[in-house]
Amino acid sequence: MSKSKMTRGLLLTFVLTLVLSGCGGAKQNQETGSEGDSATDTAGEKVTINMMHLWPAGSSAQQNKLVSQIIADYQQEHPNVTIKQEVLENEQYKNKLKVLSASNELPDVGITWAAGFMEPYVKGGLFAPLDDLLTGEPLKDKFVSGTTEAYSMDNKTYALPIELNISPIYYNKEIFAKYKLEVPGTYEEFKQVVQTLSSNGVAPVALGNKDRWTGSLWYMYLADRVAGGDTLKQAVSGSGSFDDPGLVQAASEVQTLVDMNAFNKGFNGLSNDEGKAEFMNEKAAMYLMGTWELPNFTTNPDIPQAFKDKVGFFKFPTVDGGKGNVNSWVGGPGVGLFVSQDSKVQAEAKAFVEYFVSKWGEQSVTTAGVIPATKVDTTKNELPQLYVDLLNELNNASSITLFADVQMKPNAAQVHLDMIQALFGKAATPEQFAAKHKEAVEKGN
Amino acid sequence: MDKVMSNKWVIALYVMPSLLLIMGIIYIPIVLTGYYGLNEWNGIGSMTFVGLDNYRHLLKDTAFWQSAGHSLLLALFSGISLIGYLGIALVLSGRIKGANLLRKIYLIPMLLSSVAIAQLWLKIYHPTNGVLNSLLTSLGVENPPSWLAEPSLVLTALFIPIVWQYAGFYILIYYAALKNIPESLMEAARIDGANPWQIAVRIRLPLMSEVIKVTVVLSVVGSLKYFDLIYVMTDGGPNGASEVMASYMYKQAFRSFDFGYGSAAGFFLLLICLVATYLIRKATASKETIQYS
Secondary structure (H helix, E strand, O other): OOHHHHHHHHHHHHHHHHHHHHHHHHHOOHHHOOOOOOOOOOOOOOEEEEEEEOOOOOOOHHHHHHHHHHHHHHHHHOOOEEEEEEEOOHHHHHHHHHHHHHOOOOOOEEEEEOHHHOHHHHHOOOEOOOHHHHHOHHHOOOEOOOOHHHHEEOOEEOOEEOOEEEOOEEEEHHHHHHOOOOOOOEHHHHHHHHHHHHHOOOEEEOOOOOOOHHHHHHHHHHHHHHHOHHHHHHHHHOOOOOOOHHHHHHHHHHHHHHHOOOEOOOHHHOOHHHHHHHHHOOOEEEEEOOHHHHHHHOOOOOOOHHHHOOEEEEOOOEOOOOOOOOOEEEEEEOEEEEEEOOOOOHHHHHHHHHHHHHHHHHHHHHHHOOOOOEOOOOOOOOOOHHHHHHHHHHHHOOEEEEOHHHHOOHHHHHHHHHHHHHHHOOOOOHHHHHHHHHHHHHHOO | OHHHHHOHHHHHHHHHHHHHHHHHHHHHHHHHHHHHOOEEOOOOOOOEEOOOHHHHHHHHOHHHHHHHHHHHHHHHHHHHHHHHHHHHHHHHHOOOOOHHHHHHHHHHHHHOOHHHHHHHHHHHHOOOOOHHHHHHHHOOOOOOOOOOOOOOOHHHHHHHHHHHHHHHHHHHHHHHHHHOOOHHHHHHHHHOOOOHHHHHHHHHHHHOHHHHHHHHHHHHHHHHOOOHHHHHHOOOOOOOOOOOHHHHHHHHHHHOOOHHHHHHHHHHHHHHHHHHHHHHHHHHOOOOOOOOO
16 A cells, blocks of 8 residues: 555544544444343332432532532432432533433433423433422422423423522622612613713623623523513414514614613623623623522522622613513523433432422522522521522513413524623614514424 | 475464454455445444445535544644654754653653543633633733634644644654664765755655655545544533544534434545545655665
């Protein structure tokens, strides 16, 4: 073999290896089945349940601790059961779940998001129905109404929610006091707050829009306040249209805010964590984010108390002439637990999920600061004031609009997220934004 | 020994394990990817055969061609940067002080994982606290750009760490090739009165031309299928301004659950890489191998 032929051969191999390793490799191994241990599922015998979740000890210390504690308790009560955890960060978790599902290797128990996110999994028959757990004694009537519905398809519930999130605007009281600002009640007042902060060199709002769903929250609220929650819901479901003048106006309001320098510099290149850092470092005055951030402002021991004392929240202000109600929230059940349909230890996994959800509901607010989807008795627990206030707001909520990227089908959700980045980056006009959405929703998936 | 090797079964026995591996891990998935590309498939349910629809759609997909354009730019940029690496390798292989230490310094980025490099450069490019913008501010620049958020800057901002990452690799290859050239040839040239420039251009470069061709192919093909740093640093954003073919393929398959279309994009990417390799080999083919010894 001549030298050049050999090099050519080697190069070819090299090229082929690298080009397709990304998507080719994952689709193999159809035969290996679930990741379940080879232990049999007869009661009393040793059983291993694999659980995958998204609370690493580093970034979600409290949740991580609570999960480990519930698992430890469960293993104590059921000595034959071993629960193995696999922990990943949010985005990596989503990606890994997709890769595992393609090769049919889902963990026995895992975390899923509601509606559009879980639809392909349910349609693919990968999640086991959990309706029997809903009617069972430990969980009967325990869920806040409207939370499990987001996880049901064709009248069957495929996951049990363990979080309920709404998104307030957190603000730094000290910065507000320094510039003699009041909490804005209307959108006009909000714009004045932005103006004052921006002219004083403070970033008004912390935003990391590389992740894109972060910017989506702003659009969702503006759409809700201007056009009303129903218009938005109908547009997403396809029965309405994104051409609605209110929705287009909401998109142009986003660009008005960008023009006013409402968001920190370079937001389109920053991840949510980097955006959040601007708020935590007190360089930005406001931060619109889900209630999953509450522990960082109340209980997380790693955050200085001096900073926590400065954090307050307000509801997204109403827009003059808009159809939205100040008590309507963007949010929804956060994550839920699913059981894999192909799990070799499905019965044990279901029993564990039932135990997990009820224990989580009792302890999550106090230990991890997470608002569960099961009802919380605020009088029984010693809670930080921020929690009590928000839980009370939750009781007054008129409606909860589910996060757009969760509500939409995966394909449309990607278009929505990309267009959000384009809208914030002023690479698309509000009209183009509406047109692309319309096209994506009509196309379906 | 000859007797053993003349038995076809024995040969097969030795070749089989690696052949099976390479078939199972590389060639069969390629064929399958090509097949998936002919289907409508969300990665979970059943597939529907749609023929060449995905490929037809791909050829008309402006977002894909935009990302292909970015990949080509990266390939061009990497190709040009090879000249720089060659220069550095030529200098290093000369008798200069500290060449050994410099060689090691250049190699270090290659030893880091891509994600670590990405995190490092994210900190450098941070719009307010980043090293780069802090430096610019202290030099009196009023409003330094947000490197990764400006559609017009983001590609350049990404190319720099990519070039930095691979510099050591190519310098090392060139350095090794240069060290392989017999000292006696240079000695003879020097006696004949050739200056260092003439020695480099007339003797050393022609003798390492095969290596240069290989590195051109490596860098061009490597750039065409480049993924990791871009995925971590910008995720193709903002608004597709730094999307490359591989990240586009990934998004279609794993974010939009369009495995058929993603596979079609992947297969197309393979074809582009093969064509690029062929063209480069063709363009740089020489009739005879130069040998001076």
